[in-house]
Amino acid sequence: MVKWGRLTTFFIIVVMIFAVVLSTSRTLYTKIPLGLDLQGGFSVLYQVGNGKQSLTTSDMTATVAALQSRINTLGVSEPSIAVQNGGRISISLAGKFNQVAARQFLSSQANLEFKSPTGQVLMTGKDVVSNAHYQSSTTTGQPEVAISFKNPALFASITTKYVNQRISIWFDNKMISDPNIQTPITGGNATISPMSSVQSAMQLANLINAGALPFPIHQLSSNSVGPTLGQSALHATLFAGAIAVAIIFIFMIVMYRLPGLIADIALLAYSYVLIAVFAGLQVTLTLTGLAALVLGIGMAVDANIITYERIKDELRNGKSLQSSVIAGQRKALRTILDSNMTTLIAGIVMYGYGTGDVRGFAVALIASIIVSLMTAVFLSRTILLLFTKSNVVRNTWYFGGKGKVAGAR
Amino acid sequence: MRFAIIQRRKWFFLLSGSITLAGLIVMLLFGLNLGTDFKSGSQVEIVLNQPYNSAAVRNVFTKVGLPIGPTGITAAGTNNTMAVVRLSYPITNLQEGKLNTAIKAAFPKSLVPPGYSTVDPIIAQEQSQTAVWAVLVASLFIVIYVAIRFEFRFALAGIVALLHDAFIVISVFALLRIVVDLPFIAAVLTIVGYSINDTIVIFDRIRENLKNAKIKTLPDLETLVDNSLWQTMARSINTVLTVLFAATTLYFFGGDPIHNFCFALLVGLVSGAYSSIFIASPIWVAWRGRSLAKQPKRPVQA
Numbered sequence: 001m002v003k004w005g006r007l008t009t010f011f012i013i014v015v016m017i018f019a020v021v022l023s024t025s026r027t028l029y030t031k032i033p034l035g036l037d038l039q040g041g042f043s044v045l046y047q048v049g050n051g052k053q054s055l056t057t058s059d060m061t062a063t064v065a066a067l068q069s070r071i072n073t074l075g076v077s078e079p080s081i082a083v084q085n086g087g088r089i090s091i092s093l094a095g096k097f098n099q100v101a102a103r104q105f106l107s108s109q110a111n112l113e114f115k116s117p118t119g120q121v122l123m124t125g126k127d128v129v130s131n132a133h134y135q136s137s138t139t140t141g142q143p144e145v146a147i148s149f150k151n152p153a154l155f156a157s158i159t160t161k162y163v164n165q166r167i168s169i170w171f172d173n174k175m176i177s178d179p180n181i182q183t184p185i186t187g188g189n190a191t192i193s194p195m196s197s198v199q200s201a202m203q204l205a206n207l208i209n210a211g212a213l214p215f216p217i218h219q220l221s222s223n224s225v226g227p228t229l230g231q232s233a234l235h236a237t238l239f240a241g242a243i244a245v246a247i248i249f250i251f252m253i254v255m256y257r258l259p260g261l262i263a264d265i266a267l268l269a270y271s272y273v274l275i276a277v278f279a280g281l282q283v284t285l286t287l288t289g290l291a292a293l294v295l296g297i298g299m300a301v302d303a304n305i306i307t308y309e310r311i312k313d314e315l316r317n318g319k320s321l322q323s324s325v326i327a328g329q330r331k332a333l334r335t336i337l338d339s340n341m342t343t344l345i346a347g348i349v350m351y352g353y354g355t356g357d358v359r360g361f362a363v364a365l366i367a368s369i370i371v372s373l374m375t376a377v378f379l380s381r382t383i384l385l386l387f388t389k390s391n392v393v394r395n396t397w398y399f400g401g402k403g404k405v406a407g408a409r
Numbered sequence: 410m411r412f413a414i415i416q417r418r419k420w421f422f423l424l425s426g427s428i429t430l431a432g433l434i435v436m437l438l439f440g441l442n443l444g445t446d447f448k449s450g451s452q453v454e455i456v457l458n459q460p461y462n463s464a465a466v467r468n469v470f471t472k473v474g475l476p477i478g479p480t481g482i483t484a485a486g487t488n489n490t491m492a493v494v495r496l497s498y499p500i501t502n503l504q505e506g507k508l509n510t511a512i513k514a515a516f517p518k519s520l521v522p523p524g525y526s527t528v529d530p531i532i533a534q535e536q537s538q539t540a541v542w543a544v545l546v547a548s549l550f551i552v553i554y555v556a557i558r559f560e561f562r563f564a565l566a567g568i569v570a571l572l573h574d575a576f577i578v579i580s581v582f583a584l585l586r587i588v589v590d591l592p593f594i595a596a597v598l599t600i601v602g603y604s605i606n607d608t609i610v611i612f613d614r615i616r617e618n619l620k621n622a623k624i625k626t627l628p629d630l631e632t633l634v635d636n637s638l639w640q641t642m643a644r645s646i647n648t649v650l651t652v653l654f655a656a657t658t659l660y661f662f663g664g665d666p667i668h669n670f671c672f673a674l675l676v677g678l679v680s681g682a683y684s685s686i687f688i689a690s691p692i693w694v695a696w697r698g699r700s701l702a703k704q705p706k707r708p709v710q711a
Binding site: 037042045099100103104219220221222223224225226228229232233235236237239240241243244247248251252255287288291292294297298299301302305306309312313331334335338339340341342343345346347349350352353354358361362365 | 454456502503505506509520521522523524525526527528529531532539540542543546547550551554555558591592594595598599601602603605606607609610613614617640641643644647648650651652653654655656657658659661662663664665666667670671674
């Protein structure tokens with residue numbers, strides 16, 4: 001007896017998987033953040049100070065703020081800045097920009113100068129608190145830049161000496177502003193006004209902050225990939241991945257027939273869920289991570305292979321098709337869980353110890369193991385069981401058996 | 410007739426032992442070809458997209474004032490159209506700019522800018538230490554898990570196979586003078602994960618068969634494990650085939666930057682599949698067999 005209800009449910013699930021995958025995977029895929037090695041960019045690790053002096057959290061925050069402002073003036077989208085132990089700061093910038101100039105700019109020191117009308121340097125970036133910001137004037141409502149100095153006495157003596165004269169502010173040897181000193185300022189807080197627009201006020205504030213690098217930094221390591229190099233690597237890996245998936249699909253159908261086809265459908269769901277996880281959690285995809293995913297497909301298939309070999313064993317023992325599928329799945333589950341747990345342990349340790357590439361790989365490995373347990377085990381089990389119970393196929397040949405109608409005795 | 414694996418275990422121990430010994434000698438004689446991830450200095454990875462001779466590359470570098478040591482250039486990539494250049498000193502921003510122009514002029518098909526990496530000695534040292542720690546700590550946790558889920562002997566036999574695979578990959582890289590960088594560590598760690606995964610499936614079958622069997626003598630144990638190996642043989646082969654399909658296509662079409670990474674995977678996967686069958690299970694039999702032999706044979710009372 002063919003059980004049409006179960007068969008219909010089976011087909012609805014399969015059609016739904018295809019519909020969701022085909023309609024949304026492209027949009028999801030474009031949302032995955034790509035690592036430097038796939039879209040070009042660079043990462044740098046800086047040591048703040050000389051590595052011996054002890055730095056407080058606020059020292060680090062001030063340095064990060066200054067670096068952040070420098071990056072903002074570069075106009076790079078989605079920079080990543082992280083403070084690491086031992087007074088280190090790592091920065092990753094992705095995308096197309098002049099990498100050589102950007103790195104030069106990031107680590108350059110004291111390139112903010114305040115000069116007298118005669119060109120004498122009065123103060124540098126070290127004298128400025130890196131919290132310059134845009135505000136609107138309390139009296140006129142016009143945009144202005146608020147700026148504070150670390151040594152109010154020094155600033156007071158300068159503003160007294162140069163009252164009614166222009167002090168110019170230079171960044172990287174370019175003059176960015178030359179405000180007129182209206183009155184001596186004693187409190188250490190000054191405003192530059194009026195600014196032509198909110199935007200120009202913010203830009204000026206950014207540049208002043210960027211110049212106010214409180215500690216010297218030096219580069220410990222750097223890594224850069226050109227955008228064309230990154231893109232060619234991405235395309236090559238995707239192409240290779242597509243071929244690999246196609247071969248595995250065919251292999252599974254040839255080796256395991258109908259269950260193989262179901263494993264392929266589960267694999268499709270596996271790839272889709274992984275894309276969704278990466279896009280949803282905004283996990284950065286790196287080159288080694290991409291390789292881990294393609295490898296993960298192979299490992300996800302393993303769960304199905306273990307199950308189907310068990311089902312074949314049960315068929316050989318003369319059980320009926322349905323009880324073979326049920327018993328095979330039950331016995332395979334423990335093996336699959338144990339073997340995946342050990343790989344998961346390796347992945348977690350890699351994540352804990354790794355940096356950069358290794359960590360990208362570990363994230364992809366952990367994600368692929370968890371997702372493969374969901375799809376290759378539970379989804380694939382459910383639809384295989386539904387299909388078997390629908391009783392459409394009774395010939396065990398379709399399940400990799402010898403070809404007699406099992407259980408008909 | 411079925412090939413008896415366990416009874417021939419001495420031959421497999423001999424085979425793996427000699428490979429490991431050869432690897433050890435190679436490592437001691439030549440050492441590893443460390444990339445800048447582990448050694449201070451700069452590394453430039455240039456995808457040239459055309460055949461080249463290293464003299465031409467050396468020439469370009471020398472012209473912009475960047476001398477390369479005698480073994481500083483390694484060919485890489487699918488058709489050896491990529492050059493990995495290692496400099497024993499860090500390259501400056503200014504030199505980088507000049508080099509980009511010079512490379513594009515000499516090799517019009519190349520992808521410019523190339524990949525640059527520069528590492529301070531302190532960082533290089535830290536990275537190599539963490540890599541070794543990662544393998545050791547991962548092994549320790551795996552031993553604990555397997556010891557709890559199975560038994561201690563299974564755990565140690567699995568770890569021996571795992572270290573054997575990691576070591577073979579490292580030896581092959583030392584022998585072929587392939588650059589060892591951070592992705593290589595990721596590859597070794599994957600192999601570690603795969604190797605133990607593959608072994609556990611076989612151990613699981615041995616554990617299951619042990620439940621329904623009364624083992625009195627060593628031959629009993631040998632037969633049981635041999636049966637378990639052959640019961641899981643189709644799975645062992647089919648699984649390694651699918652993973653190899655993936656690694657092979659990545660090796661040939663996955664692009665030059667991951668070429669070496671995939672090569673490490675290929676070697677490790679083959680070794681991992683081999684060691685699960687021919688090393689891990691026989692070690693367990695040899696060890697478990699000794700405890701069998703210790704029990705005095707009591708005459709069977711009829």
